[in-house]
Amino acid sequence: MWRMLVGANAGEGGLIGTALLYKSTDFQTWNFSNRLHENPTTGMWECPDLFPVRIKGRKGLNASAVGKGVLHVLKVSLDLNKHDYYSVGNYLTETDTYKPLIAEIDTGIGLRYDYGKYYASKTFFDPIRQRRIVYGWTNESTSTMDDVAKGWAGLQSIPRIVYLDQRANTSLIQWPIEEVQxxxxxxxxxxxxxxxxxxxxxxxxxxxxxxxxxxxxxxxxxxxxxxxxxxxxxxxxxxxxxxxxxxxxxxxxxxxxxxxxxxxxxxxxxxxxxxxxxxxxxxxxxxxxxxxxxxxxxxxxxxxxxxxxxxxxxxxxxxxxxxxxxxxxxxxxxxxxxxxxxxxxxxxxxxxxxxxxxxxxxxxxxxxxxxxxxxxxxxxxxxxxxx
Structure with missing residues (x-):
């Protein structure tokens, strides 16, 4: 069974940010299942990303990992302010839903991957080196007119490894991949x-x-x-x-x-x-x-x-x-x-x-x-x- 998340918004004024879960058995035909998670005040969610992290250790996990010793991260990109927010919690396989460890710092209102210019990020699992890697869009700090004048805008950040902070299991550690050295x-x-x-x-x-x-x-x-x-x-x-x-x-x-x-x-x-x-x-x-x-x-x-x-x-x-x-x-x-x-x-x-x-x-x-x-x-x- 394949699963895919699609960012969306709902409710009056579109203020409810949500991640819609779709399923497929052939990777071609996708059917809506349910809302994986939502937050009532965050507006449109873009680029949702759900991935597992080890409670102990820095090694990454394949996307399908669940069970003992595993937590999950739900990250979304907020269209309202162009920042990437995440929370750490549990993926509930019985209901195909996500629950943050701390509701007060739920996805969309809590921690950010990056406190500057960083948006629309995505992670992937590197099975060779057993690590999860994240990279994001580093957009410009100049105006649209400036960007048009110089002929280009935006770039991808240096890839980073990402894993659970061993001293505070509600937040993540990010570090440039070792190849940068x-x-x-x-x-x-x-x-x-x-x-x-x-x-x-x-x-x-x-x-x-x-x-x-x-x-x-x-x-x-x-x-x-x-x-x-x-x-x-x-x-x-x-x-x-x-x-x-x-x-x-x-x-x-x-x-x-x-x-x-x-x-x-x-x-x-x-x-x-x-x-x-x-x-x-x-x-x-x-x-x-x-x-x-x-x-x-x-x-x-x-x-x-x-x-x-x-x-x-x-x-x-x-x-x-x-x-x-x-x-x-x-x-x-x-x-x-x-x-x-x-x-x-x-x-x-x-x-x-x-x-x-x-x-x-x-x-x-x-x-x-x-x-x-x-x-x-x-x-x-x-x-x-x-x-």
Whole structure:
């Protein structure tokens, strides 16, 4: 028996988002069965994806896996805001329906794959390496008129492995597939760098628009409050969008400036920022600020700061970022892929060898960079398998 999901909407005003389940015995004739799942306030669902994940371990599973030790992920793309939402739950084979583990963070109102420009994603199972891989549409941050003028729009993200977070089984981990590392070339590493409050330090001998960057900061001596999944889903994106990299806090913002000009008039800031509340204590945001990404007067780009909270545990000593910079694309993976952000930026001057990388700390307290490693990346070689 073959099963297929079709995204749809229903109800008055089309506000009920739903995934329609169809079945076939010959892969040609499909018959409607039932609604796999729905959410009453989310509008049109596009590109639904239901797949199994192991409760323990990182290996992927074939789409038909069910039973003990298996949970399911239901992901949909919301036409209302062009973001991909998911939840973790159970696929009920008796009724061919899906039930999230936590109703408050159901698909469409909870967690996102990516807190930036990432839409219409799809996963597949790689049986050779036993992994599930996801890739998504990274749409533009410029206007339709800008896209028409340059003659193209949109691209696919770097493929990522995806698996259940072993420390929080209601969320996923995403990480670039290991094949990306075969493109690494020139390597520069710095270690044990103290950044005073307000300091900006250029990484010497580093430039370019094709980079793989890994940086680790020592976590300030503060106790992290718990970061429930609901908090990541609900308030993290709005806080990042309200606060850019130029603000001043006690701990942060601190992080990286990429695709930056020498005079810093152009820069894309990716950073951590510690937020304190009397109720919840310290929590960590990871954000990507596009507000100063270009000085071009010929474009009308999105200048939003994207991001959300990232879960950090008390036994962790480092805050880690991995950035994949590829011309107009900056993909950010925080704390091993617990929170992911993709942004599109279009610098006018910070291009080719004129694109610099800086470490920065806009907080009032000193931050220690445990290590920062940058690889210049080769260009992907395309192979025509039809020949």
């Amino acid at each position: 075969t493109l690494r070339r020139k390597k520069i590493t710095v270690k044990d760098v103290n950044l005073e409050g307000g300091e900006v330090a250029r990484l010497m001998d580093v430039s370019g628009v094709q980079l793989d960057i890994e940086v680790a900061f020592k976590i300030p001596d503060v106790k992290q409050g718990s970061t429930p999944t609901e908090l990541i889903a609900e308030s993290g994106p709005s806080i990042c969008s309200q606060k850019g990299a130029s603000m001043r806090g006690m701990y942060g913002p601190f992080g990286l400036l990429v695709l930056a000009s020498n005079d810093l008039t152009e820069q894309t800031a990716v950073y951590f920022y510690f937020v304190f509340t009397k109720k919840d204590g310290w929590k960590t945001l990871v954000c990507s600020d596009q507000s100063r990404s270009t000085v071009s007067m010929n474009l009308t780009p999105d200048k939003t700061t994207y991001g959300s909270y990232v879960r950090v545990y008390d036994d962790e000593k480092l805050l880690k970022l991995r950035l994949l910079v590829d011309h107009s694309v900056v993909e950010t993976f925080a704390q091993g892929g617990r929170t992911v952000i993709t942004t599109r930026v279009y610098p006018k001057f910070a291009q080719s060898k004129n694109a610099r990388v800086f470490l920065f700390n806009n907080g009032s307290e000193t931050v220690n960079v445990d290590s920062a490693t940058v690889w210049n990346m080769a260009t992907v070689r395309f192979v025509d398998f039809g020949q």
